[in-house]
Amino acid sequence: MAEQEAWKWQETGTAWRGVGIYHVTLVVPSRESLLGRLVIPENDPKQAVVERTEMGKEIVYLIGTIPQHHPQIRLIQYCLMPDHAHFILYVTESMPVSIKAVVRGFWQSAKQAGREYISSISPNDIRDNKRNNSNIKEGASIFPIFTEMPFVRPMSHKGQLQTMIRYVQMNPQRLATKRLMPGYFRVQRDIEIAGQKYSGIGNIGILQAEKFSPVHVRRIWVEDAEQHGDATRLREYMNGCVLAARKGVVMVSPFISPKEKEVLEVLLCEKHTIIYIAENGFGEYYKPAEGLFEAVADGRMLILSPWQHDPDKPHVTRAECVAMNKMAEEICEALNKPA
Numbered sequence: 001m002a003e004q005e006a007w008k009w010q011e012t013g014t015a016w017r018g019v020g021i022y023h024v025t026l027v028v029p030s031r032e033s034l035l036g037r038l039v040i041p042e043n044d045p046k047q048a049v050v051e052r053t054e055m056g057k058e059i060v061y062l063i064g065t066i067p068q069h070h071p072q073i074r075l076i077q078y079c080l081m082p083d084h085a086h087f088i089l090y091v092t093e094s095m096p097v098s099i100k101a102v103v104r105g106f107w108q109s110a111k112q113a114g115r116e117y118i119s120s121i122s123p124n125d126i127r128d129n130k131r132n133n134s135n136i137k138e139g140a141s142i143f144p145i146f147t148e149m150p151f152v153r154p155m156s157h158k159g160q161l162q163t164m165i166r167y168v169q170m171n172p173q174r175l176a177t178k179r180l181m182p183g184y185f186r187v188q189r190d191i192e193i194a195g196q197k198y199s200g201i202g203n204i205g206i207l208q209a210e211k212f213s214p215v216h217v218r219r220i221w222v223e224d225a226e227q228h229g230d231a232t233r234l235r236e237y238m239n240g241c242v243l244a245a246r247k248g249v250v251m252v253s254p255f256i257s258p259k260e261k262e263v264l265e266v267l268l269c270e271k272h273t274i275i276y277i278a279e280n281g282f283g284e285y286y287k288p289a290e291g292l293f294e295a296v297a298d299g300r301m302l303i304l305s306p307w308q309h310d311p312d313k314p315h316v317t318r319a320e321c322v323a324m325n326k327m328a329e330e331i332c333e334a335l336n337k338p339a
Contacts, residue, residue: 033082048176114145281309
């Protein structure tokens with residue numbers, strides 16, 4: 001932890017060749033399981049592991065050689081999945097080339113390895129690979145393996161690192177959970193509530209509950225607490241949300257502000273039922289964030305979004321925040337049953 005505190009973090013607009021932490025993802029575009037096979041001992045997601053193919057072993061080897069070619073880089077964490085790989089790089093000092101150039105070099109090596117791997121596979125092996133992996137789409141081709149440049153994401157603040165390390169470590173467990181409980185993780189379309197259509201992930205049966213309540217911490221309460229030292233209304237409201245959840249009320253919110261996130265953390269910790277409104281839709285390979293993932297898997301959460309998924313969407317706007325808070329109130333008003 002002391003070393004982490006000493007790290008310099010990538011800031012918006014800084015050069016890609018400077019000191020920073022970077023999350024890199026390499027994907028098999030066809031999403032075929034060419035890098036490994038998920039194994040779930042005793043149907044327990046916590047024991048899930050990925051058995052690497054020869055191609056997978058080569059990708060792991062290439063990831064490990066990055067610090068050898070660039071001594072300014074440390075490999076913090078990596079995880080190989082059947083159809084993609086994650087790794088986190090720490091650039092400890094400025095380099096003569098950018099991190100994008102480093103990743104591009106890795107990509108070129110991966111593509112070469114992929115071509116050699118494909119040339120060594122017999123047609124029968126190709127057919128068997130497609131037959132034994134249910135996630136391979138009909139008509140998909142495995143030529144070539146890596147046609148897309150790996151995605152490079154700089155991390156701009158300290159809280160992201162531990163979250164991302166955990167995310168990378170938990171990838172096999174999350175995939176195993178989705179395989180064992182596909183219903184909760186399948187996107188459901190055209191869920192209509194109060195005249196608004198949503199897409200959803202999670203337990204749609206939550207909509208049949210008796211009582212719903214929005215979570216919306218007002219700015220004036222926070223200002224009273226922070227500027228005037230009067231936290232009475234803020235404390236009473238936040239406590240009231242948790243007390244209501246303990247009585248079985250389903251809490252509904254986009255959980256945008258820091259104080260709303262604090263309420264969400266308690267609700268998740270105490271395993272209450274939640275409807276979470278998301279600012280972006282659900283892509284084909286959507287996976288909820290770590291804390292939300294467990295709640296979805298347990299059937300305690302429904303994530304709703306009225307928008308189509310946009311992979312290039314910037315940060316949530318104020319107008320979207322206002323809209324989502326209004327949706328939470330409308331959902332509660334529409335679903336609350338008479339006493």
